[in-house]
Amino acid sequence: MLLRLDKSDTRPLHEQVAAAIRRAVAEGECRAGDRLPSARDLSTALDINVNTVLRGLRELRDEGLLEFRRGRGITVAEGADGRSGLQIRVRELIAEASRLGYSRTDLIEMIRGTT
Amino acid sequence: MTNGHDPKSGRTRAALWGGAGCAAAVAALLVSLPWAAHDRLPDRLATHWSGGDTPDGSAPLWAASLFPAGVWLLIALAVSVRWRRSWPAVRPWRLIALAPLATLLVGAQASIVRANLDRTDWHEAREPALDVVLILVPAVIAGVVAWRWSTRPTPTPVTAAPELNLPEGERLVWFSRAANPWLQLTAALAGLVSVGALVALAVGLSGSAALWLVCAACGVTALAGAVFSSAQAKVSEAGLEVSFGPLGWPVRRWSPAAIESARAEHRLPSQVGGWGYRLSGLGTTVMLRAGDCLVVRPRGRRTDFAVSVDDAERGASLLNALLRRA
Known part of the structure; x- marks a missing residue:
């Protein structure tokens, strides 16, 4: 799998790690059930502290994209590719809304109001 | 239509005849050495x-x-038969196997003739x-x-190596892995046998040397099988890193400066x-x-150096892009 990290990105590093993996999953770089490289490997390859990498991975687990399994490492969850693409678009929507002056609550209201 | 001479097949044919000539020359030398000196040799050699000093085996001159x-012709023939068309890897090993064998046989024959020279009976022959x-x-x-x-540098492929577009200010890393479940199974079975033998030895069920041998052989097989049944490859700005086994050890690393080129290849x-x-x-x-x-x-x-991993094409192209930047 190929991971891309933008060096000029100003977001916190753990978010960047999560975003890179999210993108890789959405683009089909790794399929459901595939094992991810270990956090230590990711940390050395990306030149990012291993705890920061783990924080990013935990975020993805909470989103339901990754599964942490004892003895099997970190694997891509079932149906993660579709979820991942949706997650990316939700984040884009939140960023666009905040640029236009809408809060998350406004967005939720908008989505509720949409039939 | 064309009656042109294919230089490649011509070269292959020349190499074939050259090899056959060399094999025949060695055989002729082996036969003629005792015959050349048969006036000064005993009936049995x-x-x-x-x-020890005294010989314990003899044979008539013929x-x-x-x-x-x-023996030489049999081995040379067995090694030279082209078992399969797609075996380029075997070709250099023929020469590497046959050259020392020919030297060994000619040397042994010369030594036998020398030991028997001017003796009246083979029992008197002494091996220096x-x-x-x-x-x-x-x-x-x-x-x-x-x-x-025979291991002359293999020519680098003429096709242009693939290269990934590496945007400035972006950090790209590539991970890949491959595993062979059969090798893992073999390693596991060998490990079980080894542990079983060790337990049998430890509780004193048997103390035979053969069991120690089984234990050691299976232990080595299990270890080698476990280490080389899976591989992980990683390409980052630090270069290429290939680690083996479930523990990621041993590891081989190359910095971008230490690599000339990279490519993906289909191998069997x-x-x-x-x-x-x-x-x-x-x-x-x-x-x-x-x-x-x-x-x-x-x-x-x-x-x-090659490692069979999935998605090798993109790994090679990323590595080439990093080499150019380095």
């Missing part, structure tokens, strides 16, 4: 010594001259102790020369001589399954 030549060294040293030298000669276990960590005419190959291999040519080395 001493042909075998078991470490057998002593024909037997080594027969130094002869063993005089036979083995040239054989080793012949082997080394054949190895140096039959081309490199089987599964696992293989040394062949194609260089070093970590063969876990047939198919895509990431192949790198380390700078200043004559041969390639």
Whole structure:
């Protein structure tokens, strides 16, 4: 799998790690059930502290994209590719809304109001 | 339509006839050595010594001259038969096997003739102790020369190596892995047998040396199988890193400056001589399954290093992009 990290990105590093993996999953770089490289490997390859990498991975687990399994490492969850693409678009929507002056609550209201 | 002469097939034919001529010349030398000196040899020649001064085996002159030549021709034929068309890796090993063998046989034959020279009975023949060294040293030298000669640098492929577009200010890393479940199963079974044998030895069920041997052999098989049944490859700004086994150890690393070029290649276990960590005419190959291999040519080395991992094409292209930037 190929991971891309933008060096000029100003977001916190753990978010960047999560975003890179999210993108890789959405683009089909790794399929459901595939094992991810270990956090230590990711940390050395990306030149990012291993705890920061783990924080990013935990975020993805909470989103339901990754599964942490004892003895099997970190694997891509079932149906993660579709979820991942949706997650990316939700984040884009939140960023666009905040640029236009809408809060998350406004967005939720908008989505509720949409039939 | 064209009646043109294909230079490649011409060269192959020349090499074939050259090889056959050399094999025939060695056989002729083996046959003629005793015959050339048959006036000064006894009827039966001493042909075998078991470490001591006195010989413990003999053969008539015709057998002593024909037997080594027969053995030589048989082995040369067996090694030279083209078992399969797609075996480029085997070709250099023929020479590496045959050159020391020819030296060894000719040396042994010369030594036998010398030991029997001017004796009236084969029991009087004495094997000069130094002869063993005089036979083995040239054989080793012949082997080394054949190895140096036949593992000439393989030509780099003419097709342009793929290169990934590497945007400025972006950090790209590539991960891949491959595993061979059969090797893992073999390792697990060998490990079980080894542990079983060790337990049997520990509780005193049996104390035979054979069981120790089984325990050690299975232990080594299990360890080698476990280590070389899976591989992980990683390409980052630090270069290429290939680690083996479930623990990611041992590891081989190359910095971008230490690599000349990278490419992806389709390789088969039959081309490199089987599964696992293989040394062949194609260089070093970590063969876990047939198919895509990431192949790198380390700078200043004559041969390639290859590892069979998925998605090797993009790994090679990222590595090439990093090499150009370095």
